[in-house]
Amino acid sequence: MEKTVIAAKEFKVLSPTAILGYGFPEASFKRGLEMKPDLIAVDAGSVDPGPYYLGAGKSFTDRAGVKRDLRFILRAAAELDIPAVIGSAGGSGARPHVDWCREIIEEICAENHLNFKMGIVYADISKTAVLAAIEAGKTEALHGLPELDAATVARVEGIVAQMGIEPLQQALAAGCRVVLAGRAYDPSVFAALPVAEGFDKALALHMGKILECAAIAATPGSGSDCVMGILRDDHFELVPLNPLRKFTAESTAAHTLYEKSDPYYLPGPGGRLNLKAVRFEEVPGGRVRVYNSRFEASERKMIKLEGVEKIGYRTVSIAGMRDPIMISKIADIIETVRANTESTLKAENIEAELYFHIYGKNGVMGVLEPEKDVAAHELGIVIEAVAPERKAAASACSIARSTMLHYGYPGRIATAGNLAFPFSPSDMDGGEVYVFSIYHLMENDNDSLFKMEICEL
Amino acid sequence: MIRKITEIARVVRSKNCSPFELTLDMIFQDKAIYETVKRHNAVNAANIAAAYGIPASRISGIVYFDPANAVKVVMARPVASGAPGDTDVYGAQQHAPLLGLKLEV
Numbered sequence A: 001m002e003k004t005v006i007a008a009k010e011f012k013v014l015s016p017t018a019i020l021g022y023g024f025p026e027a028s029f030k031r032g033l034e035m036k037p038d039l040i041a042v043d044a045g046s047v048d049p050g051p052y053y054l055g056a057g058k059s060f061t062d063r064a065g066v067k068r069d070l071r072f073i074l075r076a077a078a079e080l081d082i083p084a085v086i087g088s089a090g091g092s093g094a095r096p097h098v099d100w101c102r103e104i105i106e107e108i109c110a111e112n113h114l115n116f117k118m119g120i121v122y123a124d125i126s127k128t129a130v131l132a133a134i135e136a137g138k139t140e141a142l143h144g145l146p147e148l149d150a151a152t153v154a155r156v157e158g159i160v161a162q163m164g165i166e167p168l169q170q171a172l173a174a175g176c177r178v179v180l181a182g183r184a185y186d187p188s189v190f191a192a193l194p195v196a197e198g199f200d201k202a203l204a205l206h207m208g209k210i211l212e213c214a215a216i217a218a219t220p221g222s223g224s225d226c227v228m229g230i231l232r233d234d235h236f237e238l239v240p241l242n243p244l245r246k247f248t249a250e251s252t253a254a255h256t257l258y259e260k261s262d263p264y265y266l267p268g269p270g271g272r273l274n275l276k277a278v279r280f281e282e283v284p285g286g287r288v289r290v291y292n293s294r295f296e297a298s299e300r301k302m303i304k305l306e307g308v309e310k311i312g313y314r315t316v317s318i319a320g321m322r323d324p325i326m327i328s329k330i331a332d333i334i335e336t337v338r339a340n341t342e343s344t345l346k347a348e349n350i351e352a353e354l355y356f357h358i359y360g361k362n363g364v365m366g367v368l369e370p371e372k373d374v375a376a377h378e379l380g381i382v383i384e385a386v387a388p389e390r391k392a393a394a395s396a397c398s399i400a401r402s403t404m405l406h407y408g409y410p411g412r413i414a415t416a417g418n419l420a421f422p423f424s425p426s427d428m429d430g431g432e433v434y435v436f437s438i439y440h441l442m443e444n445d446n447d448s449l450f451k452m453e454i455c456e457l
Numbered sequence B: 001m002i003r004k005i006t007e008i009a010r011v012v013r014s015k016n017c018s019p020f021e022l023t024l025d026m027i028f029q030d031k032a033i034y035e036t037v038k039r040h041n042a043v044n045a046a047n048i049a050a051a052y053g054i055p056a057s058r059i060s061g062i063v064y065f066d067p068a069n070a071v072k073v074v075m076a077r078p079v080a081s082g083a084p085g086d087t088d089v090y091g092a093q094q095h096a097p098l099l100g101l102k103l104e105v
Helices: A026-034 A052-056 A063-080 A095-112 A127-135 A150-155 A165-173 A188-196 A201-211 A249-257 A324-328 A330-347 A390-406 B031-039 B045-052 B096-100
Strands: A011-015 A039-043 A084-087 A117-121 A139-141 A156-161 A178-181 A227-231 A235-240 A265-268 A271-274 A279-283 A287-291 A294-297 A302-321 A353-359 A379-387 A427-443 A452-456 B002-004 B009-018 B021-028 B059-065 B070-076 B102-104
Touching: A011 A026, A011 A188, A011 A201, A026 A063, A039 A063, A039 A188, A052 A156, A052 A302, A052 A427, A063 A084, A063 A095, A084 A165, A084 A188, A095 A117, A095 A178, A117 A165, A127 A139, A127 A150, A127 A427, A150 A156, A150 A302, A150 A427, A156 A427, A165 A178, A165 A188, A165 A452, A178 A188, A188 A201, A201 A227, A201 A235, A201 A249, A201 A271, A201 A287, A201 A294, A249 A279, A249 A287, A249 B021, A249 B059, A249 B070, A302 A390, A324 A330, A330 A353, A330 A390, A353 A390, A379 A390, A390 A427, B009 B096, B021 B031, B031 B070, B045 B059, B045 B070, B045 B096
Parallel strands: A011 A039, A039 A084, A084 A178, A117 A178
Antiparallel strands: A011 A227, A117 A452, A139 A427, A156 A302, A227 A235, A235 A287, A265 A271, A271 A294, A279 A287, A302 A379, A302 A427, A353 A379, B002 B102, B009 B021, B021 B070, B059 B070
C-alpha cells in the first residue's frame, strides 16, 4: 500500500549530551524543553574506549551518571508526551549493555512513577546468521582486515551490528514511547522518527551525525551540553542551548572532519551521505543552517558488524626512574631485562608476552615516535604482561618488575634499586584482554535481524 | 614563503577513525592560507611520512576539505586500538610530529 505522508513544517530533535552519562547543564536542557521538541534522542556508545567493554559486557560510562541523564530525559519525554530514543545502550550495545540500561530505566520509572510502552531492540547477531553470510559471500572486510572466516566467528565473544533507522522505526510504529536500542549507527536514533514522518533522509541523517556529538560541533565545543536540531524541508538548523556557545559555519564544517576518514562521504547502513555540495549558512542566534546533504543508497544493503575476542589477561606494574646514568642507557637496559625475564619464563614454562611502556621516551607514540633521543630527567615505566592465563600474567609481570628493579646495568652506581614505585602493591591486575577481530560489513535485507521486545512500564 | 604549521593552523589533532586507522586533521586559520596550502599541495604523503619516519605507503588518504579550510590525513595504526602493544587507545595524542611541519604557503 502506498503511504502518503505529509510532512509537518519542521521537526525538532533535542540532543542532551554526546554520550549518555556524560551529563549536561539542567538550564540548557530546560531551554531545549521550552522550544517544544518532537523527540529527545541520545547516543550512548562509542568504540573509542577500545575492545574491552564489548568483550566484558561492561559499560565505559558510570551507572550514576547514566541514571541521572536518563532521569531527566524520561521525565521530560513523559511530561511533553514525546518519544525518547536511546542508541548503543551501555556503550557497546550488546545484550548485557542493553539489559544494564534497561534495569536503570526500570528503576527510574519505579522511583518517579512513570508509565510508558518501551521497545527494546537488540543488536546481537547470531553466529549462525554471520556464518551463513560468509558462506554466501555476503561479508566484506574493512580497513585492511583479513576477510571474515568461520574460525574468527567461533573465537569472538559475540557479534553486534550497527542498526540503521528501520528497526527503530518499527518500534516507534508499534507505539513505543521509549526505544532502547543496542548498537546503532550513531545518527539512527535522531533520524528514525523524522524520516518516518516524511522528512528528508539525507538531511535527517546528516543532522543526526552532528547531534550525536551534542555540543561538540559548537564553539566552544562540549560533549556535556545540549543542542537542538530543527529539520525543515530543504535544510536543518542547529541551535545552541547554552548562551556560552554558538554554532558557526566553521565549527560545524570542522566537526564534519571529526573521527572520519573522508569528510565528503560518510558511509552507514544501506548507503552513504554525500556532502560534496553541502553548504553551511550562519543565521542570528549562533545558529547554523545546513543545505544540500545527499544520501546515496548502495546497491547492496550493508550493515557493520563488530566483535572482539578474548586473548588472555593483563597485569601491569607502574614505576619511575630518576637516575641519569640509568636513563642514558634505558634502551639497552630494557633489552637485557626483557631477555633475562623471557629466559626465566621459558625455563619455568610460563607463557606470556611483555611490553615496556617508557614514558619520557616513546610511551605515547611507540614505533611512530620520530624523536629518538631521550631528553627527560625522569622516566615513567609501565611494565605490562599479557598471558592466556591470569596467573601467568601476574608471574611474568612480577618477574620482569623484580628483574628490572635489581638489574646491575653497566656503569650503575646506585646499587640499592632501579625503580621508584608509587604504590604498594606494585603490580595491578588489569583484567581480561580483548582485541577487535570483527569489523566487517555484512549484506542484510532483513529488518527483523534485530530482535525486538516490547514491554509496558 | 615557508611557514611553521603552528603559525598558520588553528587545529592540529589526531584521533582514531576506526580501531585500525588514525586520522590527522589540520584546520587552517583562514581561507586564504588554506587555499595556498592546497594549491601547493603542501600537505602530502611524502612530508607526512617523513614527519613520522614511516614509508609513504602507510598513508592511505589525504583529503582537502574546503568547507572547513582543512586537510585530513588517514594512516593505518601500527597496532589496533586496545590490542597488546598499543600505546594510545583513542589515538588522540599522535599529532605531535605534525607540529614541526614547515609548509610552503
